[in-house]
Amino acid sequence: xxxxxRFERIEHVTAGLAEQQRKEWEEARQLWRDTQRQLNELTKKxxxxxxxxxxxxxxxxxxxxxxxxxxxxxxxxxxxxxxxxxxLVSAIGEWIRASRPAPKPEN
Numbered sequence: 717x718x719x720x721x722r723f724e725r726i727e728h729v730t731a732g733l734a735e736q737q738r739k740e741w742e743e744a745r746q747l748w749r750d751t752q753r754q755l756n757e758l759t760k761k762x763x764x765x766x767x768x769x770x771x772x773x774x775x776x777x778x779x780x781x782x783x784x785x786x787x788x789x790x791x792x793x794x795x796x797x798x799x800x801x802x803x804l805v806s807a808i809g810e811w812i813r814a815s816r817p818a819p820k821p822e823n
Contacts, residue, residue: 717725
């Protein structure tokens with residue numbers, strides 16, 4: 717093999733290596749782009765999940781506050797109902813006592 721043939725062979729191998737390097741660089745760049753896209757999508761999904769969680773937490777807080785109000789209202793209504801039942805029972809007792817004939821004195 718002559719020197720010129722060797723140089724041609726070296727140039728050919730070098731050109732092949734350069735082409736392979738360019739292809740690998742393009743593949744790596746495409747992988748980087750895909751990775752960045754996936755990271756962006758994941759970041760958006762995480763942000764959306766946090767937003768949904770915040771809305772759910774706010775709804776839960778409102779529901780808890782409403783339940784607290786309703787619990788207090790129910791307690792007040794039960795207290796009033798108990799008072800009314802007590803009053804009614806006392807009134808029935810008084811009515812029964814008043815409707816009985818007075819006992820006759822024994823001589």
